[in-house]
Amino acid sequence: MKKDNKNFQDQILPLRDEIDAIDAKILSLLARRQAQVEKVVALKKIHSIPVYHPAREEDLISRLRLQSQNHGLDPDFMENLYRVILRQSRVKQTQKMEVKGVRPDAKILVIGGEGQMGSLFANLFTKSGYAVRILTEHNWDHARDLCQDIDLALVSVPIERTVQVIEKISPFLPSTALLADLTSVKKKPVARMLSTHKGPVLGVHPLFGPTLSCLDKQIIVVTPGRDETACGWFTEQLSLWGAVIVKSSPDEHDEIMEIVQALRHFATFCFGDFLCHRQAKLSRTLEFSSPIYRLELGMVGRLFAQDPALYAQIIFATKGRRALLKEFILSLGRHVDMLETNDKQLFVDKFRHVAKWFGPFSDQAMRESTFLIDKLIERF
Amino acid sequence: MKKDNKNFQDQILPLRDEIDAIDAKILSLLARRQAQVEKVVALKKIHSIPVYHPAREEDLISRLRLQSQNHGLDPDFMENLYRVILRQSRVKQTQKMEVKGVRPDAKILVIGGEGQMGSLFANLFTKSGYAVRILTEHNWDHARDLCQDIDLALVSVPIERTVQVIEKISPFLPSTALLADLTSVKKKPVARMLSTHKGPVLGVHPLFGPTLSCLDKQIIVVTPGRDETACGWFTEQLSLWGAVIVKSSPDEHDEIMEIVQALRHFATFCFGDFLCHRQAKLSRTLEFSSPIYRLELGMVGRLFAQDPALYAQIIFATKGRRALLKEFILSLGRHVDMLETNDKQLFVDKFRHVAKWFGPFSDQAMRESTFLIDKLIERF
Known part of the structure; x- marks a missing residue:
């Protein structure tokens, strides 16, 4: 039995070494693949082309499924594997693209910008090159100054304070500024934004927790209040960050x-x-x-x-x-x-x-x- | 704009071709990897070594995580990818190994072997080289003959008929035969098996539906009734098919x-x-x-x-x-x-x-x- 075991070890070790060598090659090919993908991203950035190209991904998967069969590999296995690879490539690309702002000269005020969700959005805006100001309970004395010349006021406070904060901030806002909130209910906040602010109004509800690092395929519901055209750049920015935008009414x-x-x-x-x-x-x-x-x-x-x-x-x-x-x-x-x-x-x-x-x-x-x-x- | 687009296409196409070439190489390496794994399986079969080697898998993952960092790849990504590859390799290995029977000379009677769960087990036994007989309502007249010399009678009938079928089959069983059932409750069936049959008794509850093709990591609860030693080969066979065995009492x-x-x-x-x-x-x-x-x-x-x-x-x-x-x-x-x-x-x-x-x-x-x-x- 001991001899048999030695025999087995002698035979299996070279096979395992060969598998390890193959894995090392796969790894270095994946690194090369990543480098090529980064070049594609750089090109797309220069030409302002969206990162995610569903048709190309599906073509690639279909081709690999065919090739798998020729190589005696299970096509489902190959597809699973490449879904992991393509997702990684998409995340990498989205991370790189986050720098791009749709309207990078816009000034953003995040009210409640020290809360978790407020911080998430403040960071996204900052990374995309926007000038971001944060308003909290602690610097409320400066609210009027902080509102000066802003293009977007984003209310991100606990649900029970939303309406009150909307009422307090509205008098300070430039009439052209877009007023938006991130509350998980929309009827009351949107109604109050419309009655206290005369400019563009948009209700926003991100359907995810504040612990994400990337909005890839996350859903954000927007409920237009007033002047949708003037809100367009903000919605577009959310899309560019990777989110899927669903339009609805506050009631629905x-x-x-x-x-x-x-x-x-x-x-x-x-x-x-x-x-x-x-x-x-x-x-x-x-x-x-x-x-x-x-x-x-x-x-x-x-x-x-x-x-x-x-x-x-x-x-x-x-x-x-x-x-x-x-x-x-x-x-x-x-x-x-x-x-x-x-x-x-x-x-x-x-x-x-x-x-x-x-x-x-x-x-x-x-x-x-x-x-x-x-x-x-x-x-x- | 058109010229710019042409320019972009000219630049991106060679990059995409390069990515496609890398993918083709990865694919052919995966095919080679699979061939090596098949050699390992063949060796393991000769030496009766279990297929799944968790320690080797974890070593491999740890090493790849380290190597990823050296190549500028995300270690989590690499781990996700190799979990897919290792699972595929495990499924392949288990499929190959299914041929092996722990006690291939044993004769198996599956009562209700035309039902979904009964068929699943009948197939597994057959693939592993056992002689399998099927007893259903339609050939109940031959029950006595079918029970002759059997080593395992496996009751796989709807829950409301289990106790009745146990009572009807027990008088025909050789006293050395193992009597087991696959019902999703265990108290009543096990008690009845113990009172109607004098030989080894085992309650079995597979925690999965009958549509599986592979038992890999699926859980099977066994509740020993009598003579655990004599039931050992059956439990071992379930493990070899890839299932995880959890031991319990019928009450628990x-x-x-x-x-x-x-x-x-x-x-x-x-x-x-x-x-x-x-x-x-x-x-x-x-x-x-x-x-x-x-x-x-x-x-x-x-x-x-x-x-x-x-x-x-x-x-x-x-x-x-x-x-x-x-x-x-x-x-x-x-x-x-x-x-x-x-x-x-x-x-x-x-x-x-x-x-x-x-x-x-x-x-x-x-x-x-x-x-x-x-x-x-x-x-x-």
């Missing part, structure tokens, strides 16, 4: 956010609260976890790793939201009978009804989540 | 599954049911979706893409489960007051209490889910 935005934010977070909170209440054996449970359950429980755990005040703000934002959440709780009561009478058929009927309503989204969700489960297995 | 298993399966699926069902009840604008909602919400809604949609009868089985499996789900519904009622009185502070207090209970899992969940969100952004 708030209605959809009731579901997307309040209901979802509240349902997650309730689930976590019940696990805690039941003293579920969390760590042993995880050992019993298929990747999909791990992922779902991860979504619950993720919530509780974050700031409770932020979630209180989101959940309790409006009376309408609180009514919706109460309706959700009461709607669950409809299922008690079904459980008590052990009525499986009723469950199947209800299930089918909902499935029909979800329609093609279900299959798409199945595909997307299966993809993610594979990623989870790969990594952890 | 069922208690944990109440949470992992019943509660989770029921909560998801309730959420989907409420969205349908409210007629939420699903497609517009998705346009407003950050990757994390898309992922969460995807988890809900995913449920409704599947078989309602399967979920009815899971949710209504036992009286205890139905009681737990009722308790869950009622526990939500505790939050109505908080919503009605707009008591944000109470929410923050409850939130903190749960967060403390989740402990370090929250941060881990944050890391894992952030990783997945990146993957989602990459791909969709």
Whole structure:
């Protein structure tokens, strides 16, 4: 047995050395690839050409899939691999391009610019060459001076102070300045901006947390208030930073956010609260976890790793939201009978009804989540 | 402008050609790598060495991370890339190794072997060189013959028929045969196997759906009933197919599954049911979706893409489960007051209490889910 082991080692070591040598070559090719990509970026910058070129990416993937088959490689594997490479290349390119300002002579005032979200935007503007001023509670005495000649006042303060801050800052603004806010509700702030400021008004809601380093493919909802043309450069700048812009009205935005934010977070909170209440054996449970359950429980755990005040703000934002959440709780009561009478058929009927309503989204969700489960297995 | 564009095209085309040439080289290196890996697998097969070698993988990743920095590449990017490559290599290796049987002379009877899960296991056994017999409702007349000389009887029938099938098959089994079931509850089936069969007994619960092609890193819970030593070869075979084996008692298993399966699926069902009840604008909602919400809604949609009868089985499996789900519904009622009185502070207090209970899992969940969100952004 010992001899056999020695024999095995003698045979496997040269194979492993060969694999290591191949990996070293791949690595140096990736470094060369990165250098070429940087040259492309430099060229694009000179000619003001957008970084992201979806058609070229898809061409490249299609070609590589074909070539894979000729080389006896799995095309899905090759596609997965190049999605990682192309994303890295896109991030690199976007980082380089961030320097470019759409209207770099514009003066920006970020109100609440020391908060997390305010800082994120202040940094993005600064990197893109804008002159950025920060207004906080501490230098409010200088508000009038700081507002002088500004082209954009961006309100980034906690939701309960937004309206009040809008009222206080508006009298100092030049009438041509664009007034915008980053609050996660839009009806009240936009209405107040319109009534207190006579110039261009734009409601903005970034659908992401303030810990990002790059806006690549992140969604930002904008709800136009007044003079969309005058707001165009700002929206364009958000796009250039990599964000996807979704246009909506304040009413529609708030209605959809009731579901997307309040209901979802509240349902997650309730689930976590019940696990805690039941003293579920969390760590042993995880050992019993298929990747999909791990992922779902991860979504619950993720919530509780974050700031409770932020979630209180989101959940309790409006009376309408609180009514919706109460309706959700009461709607669950409809299922008690079904459980008590052990009525499986009723469950199947209800299930089918909902499935029909979800329609093609279900299959798409199945595909997307299966993809993610594979990623989870790969990594952890 | 036209001239400028021509100029840009002239300059960018050679760069793109160079990138394409690099990609072709990477592809051919990956094909060579795969060939070397296949040689390693062949060697391992001869020497009966396990395929997956976590330490070697981690060494390789650490070394590549270091080398990346020397080449000006992002180490995280390199790690992501090699996780994809190593996973592919592992899948390839496992596929090759599946041929190996731990006890290839053993005769296997799969009861319910035409069902989805039964077929999956019948195929795995067949691929590994075992003699596999299938017993279904249609050939039940031959049950006695099919049971002759068998070494393993694997019961894979719907949950409500498991106990009955165990009772019917046991009298035909050789007393040395291992009797095992694949049901998603374990207390009743294992108790009944122990009382009707005198030989080795093992409860088995695969924590995955029957649509998998490979068990790589999937979890299988085993609850020993009698004569663990005699069950060893079967558990070892499951490991060799790539599964992770978690040992438990039938009691503990069922208690944990109440949470992992019943509660989770029921909560998801309730959420989907409420969205349908409210007629939420699903497609517009998705346009407003950050990757994390898309992922969460995807988890809900995913449920409704599947078989309602399967979920009815899971949710209504036992009286205890139905009681737990009722308790869950009622526990939500505790939050109505908080919503009605707009008591944000109470929410923050409850939130903190749960967060403390989740402990370090929250941060881990944050890391894992952030990783997945990146993957989602990459791909969709």
